[in-house]
Amino acid sequence: MPVNNKEHHACKKSLSAVRDALDVVSSKWKLQIIIAIWAGNKRFKDIQRQIGSISPRMLSKELKELEEHKLIVRQVYDTLPVSIEYSATPHAETLQDLVDNLQNWGIKHRKVVLGK
Amino acid sequence: MPVNNKEHHACKKSLSAVRDALDVVSSKWKLQIIIAIWAGNKRFKDIQRQIGSISPRMLSKELKELEEHKLIVRQVYDTLPVSIEYSATPHAETLQDLVDNLQNWGIKHRKVVLGK
DNA sequence: TTAGTTGGTATACTTTAGTATATCGGTAAC
């Protein structure tokens, strides 16, 4: 990689944007939760059962953060008792490409490290 | 995002590859170190000075891990005293696209969260 | 002779992420 290369410059210019992306994508549970919701699980307990190993504390915390990040929405239905449904936003769908890229690089990387 | 969607399936199929990529990319220092090396810094102290805030302990640890990941190589020169040079491998260059994607998603994401 | 550079290591600490487990008020089914 040459010095002052255009791509190098593009890479260096903003690691804070990279950090923003990683805040979402690098946590142990956030992607798994979104995937569980994409798979049709809307309720707290459904998501918890789908993932299997997440504690209610973490699920609660991560759901709140995902909502703050506008990746999911929490809807309260006026039933008795109230029921609550989580759904993924269109913004969450934009994660798909990023996750694919991470995955593909991960596969390539493993081949390089393990000597193909 | 519909259930049983092809893209959804592709996303779910291997979160472990995503984890492999994140092992490299989500640490506080690894990318910064590679960027410092790309910028022409080859020696331990040069890299440390370039980054500015990294402790020698972390730099040492991260350099070792980057070498294990085959992203950099450590060369020992038979001078007096011995001098050591780090350089990035071609494999490290493949990170460029991934980092660009993370960065672009991060920028998009910030716009969404802050309401454009 | 003394101060500084090099490529680190050692020890101890804090901070962040994640785990484990018990509990809650309300409701519904048996």
Add this chain to the structure above:
DNA sequence: GTTACCGATATACTAAAGTATACCAACTAA
């Protein structure tokens, strides 16, 4: 009336990541 489900919260803990600071032997330049 008791047991279980729902959507969580509370408290306490462990583990992983990162920080702070001092130090080292070998060498060099003033």
